[in-house]
Amino acid sequence: MQLTTTQYQAIGKGGPFAVVSVPKPTPGHNEVSIRMEAVALNPLDWKKLYFGAMVESWPTVLGIDGAGIVEAVGEGITRYKTGDEVFSLFGHETKAASFQEVAVVPEHYVAKKPGNISFEEAASLPICYCTAGSAIYYGLQIPLPFLPDGTTSGPQPKSILVLGGSSGVGASAIQILRLALPSATILTTSSSKHHVYLESLGATQAFDQKSPSLIEDIKSATPEGKGVEMILDAVASSASQKDIFDTLSADGPKEYSEVFTGTPTLVPDGVKRHVVYGRKLFETPGGQNVMTALADLVRKGDYKIPIQVKNVGSGFEAIGPGLEELKAGVSATKLVVTI
Numbered sequence: 001m002q003l004t005t006t007q008y009q010a011i012g013k014g015g016p017f018a019v020v021s022v023p024k025p026t027p028g029h030n031e032v033s034i035r036m037e038a039v040a041l042n043p044l045d046w047k048k049l050y051f052g053a054m055v056e057s058w059p060t061v062l063g064i065d066g067a068g069i070v071e072a073v074g075e076g077i078t079r080y081k082t083g084d085e086v087f088s089l090f091g092h093e094t095k096a097a098s099f100q101e102v103a104v105v106p107e108h109y110v111a112k113k114p115g116n117i118s119f120e121e122a123a124s125l126p127i128c129y130c131t132a133g134s135a136i137y138y139g140l141q142i143p144l145p146f147l148p149d150g151t152t153s154g155p156q157p158k159s160i161l162v163l164g165g166s167s168g169v170g171a172s173a174i175q176i177l178r179l180a181l182p183s184a185t186i187l188t189t190s191s192s193k194h195h196v197y198l199e200s201l202g203a204t205q206a207f208d209q210k211s212p213s214l215i216e217d218i219k220s221a222t223p224e225g226k227g228v229e230m231i232l233d234a235v236a237s238s239a240s241q242k243d244i245f246d247t248l249s250a251d252g253p254k255e256y257s258e259v260f261t262g263t264p265t266l267v268p269d270g271v272k273r274h275v276v277y278g279r280k281l282f283e284t285p286g287g288q289n290v291m292t293a294l295a296d297l298v299r300k301g302d303y304k305i306p307i308q309v310k311n312v313g314s315g316f317e318a319i320g321p322g323l324e325e326l327k328a329g330v331s332a333t334k335l336v337v338t339i
């Protein structure tokens with residue numbers, strides 16, 4: 001049996017990376033170890049690398065999304081067995097990060113990979129879905145009808161604005177909101193080239209975030225032209241667009257769910273702000289079923305791969321240049337690497 005595994009270690013803040021052989025981790029109680037087939041790159045990875053965000057010590061292993069094959073299961077695991085094809089959210093601690101050959105994660109981070117998607121597509125899903133779900137269910141208390149054992153009562157707004165609809169989190173949020181609020185007016189912002197696509201995902205109407213008439217256009221698209229009841233901000237766009245809160249209806253409830261991005265935002269008095277993190281979703285009622293619910297949605301065709309998946313190469317060495325490309329900016333694109 002192979003006793004070592006390979007990690008793609010970030011040696012220090014800003015890099016470089018090194019491929020290092022380490023003892024292979026074994027899964028503990030309720031843990032699963034996964035041999036990586038594909039990983040997705042996320043803004044958090046380059047923020048950790050270049051700003052040291054959430055990094056306690058170097059060298060470290062990055063990576064919060066991936067898909068692969070179950071290598072071994074710990075005590076208490078009945079749902080998975082060696083050889084299963086799975087996808088998973090990965091963790092902040094080194095043994096649970098995805099930029100390595102074999103990683104160990106808690107069972108509830110994992111789900112069986114639907115047969116109708118590739119490892120690369122599966123790797124592109126978890127953190128954006130969890131964060132969008134958290135912004136909706138934890139931040140705005142809107143129930144998720146597809147989540148087994150989840151809360152079934154809560155607000156049912158008639159109108160909501162998703163800022164950053166073409167981001168991975170935003171495109172996930174549009175789909176989840178459409179499932180949760182079948183007849184609501186769901187408005188979103190992005191560059192114009194993505195409008196038709198975002199409307200196909202479930203947005204009622206998309207708007208160019210740079211339009212000089214953005215605020216009045218959004219308001220006029222809401223029921224009775226009163227404005228939206230809630231805003232979900234996937235990309236901290238309120239930091240650069242201070243008047244975006246003018247789209248909120250004076251009748252309330254003026255809820256603002258802000259995905260934590262590290263960019264400071266200023267929220268006017270009277271607006272109820274909820275800063276959210278993807279992993280909070282696991283702490284909500286039904287939280288243990290978050291990932292298996294995603295797999296079911298994808299299997300049934302009720303949830304699409306939110307943004308196009310672009311493969312930037314094969315092998316760990318493709319990750320570093322991929323993170324550079326991500327940091328330089330992407331548009332409705334999730335970068336992935338085949339391991």
Ligand SMILES: NC(=O)c1ccc[n+]([C@@H]2O[C@H](COP(=O)([O-])OP(=O)(O)OC[C@H]3O[C@@H](n4cnc5c(N)ncnc54)[C@H](OP(=O)(O)O)[C@@H]3O)[C@@H](O)[C@H]2O)c1
Nearest residue numbers: 043164166167168169190191209237260261277278331332
């Ligand atoms: N706290 C957490 O748990 C958590 C988890 C995941 C992500 N995040 C954070 O959430 C943010 C989004 O992550 P992501 O992976 O979804 O990002 P992403 O897909 O890489 O975001 C790129 C997209 O953002 C859009 N965008 C940027 N500024 C915009 C603005 N002012 N208005 C409208 N659209 C705008 C761009 O749209 P166009 O190209 O159409 O202009 C582009 O498609 C990142 O800051 C990330 O670090 C936090």
